[in-house]
Amino acid sequence: MRILIVGGTGLISSEIAAAAHAAGHDLTLLTRGRSSTVTPPPGAASIVADATDPLALRDALREYRDRGERFDAVLQSIAFTPEHVAQDVETFAP
DSSP states (O other): OOEEEEESSSTHHHHHHHHHHHTTEEEEEEOOOOOOOOOOTOEEEEOOOOOOOOHHHHHOOOOOOOOOOOOEEEEEEOOSSSHHHHHHHHHHOO
16 A cells, blocks of 8 residues: 555654555655654655645645555544644545
């Protein structure tokens, strides 16, 4: 599967990314690019954006959509409010 993990370098999401990589999935991590403690799994693609800023997030994903690329699954591990979840549904549903 092609999986987009929003995060991937945090306490929980890094373990999920490692497990998905070990299972052979194709990973793309969307991070702020600031983590110095956890490195992405080998071969994982990276997108740098602030997931709490819906416009920045959509801009960062536009390149993938413009090329016709899609993800089979999205793991969002940093949604804190119902509004944030609603924005994520709008962002990732297409």
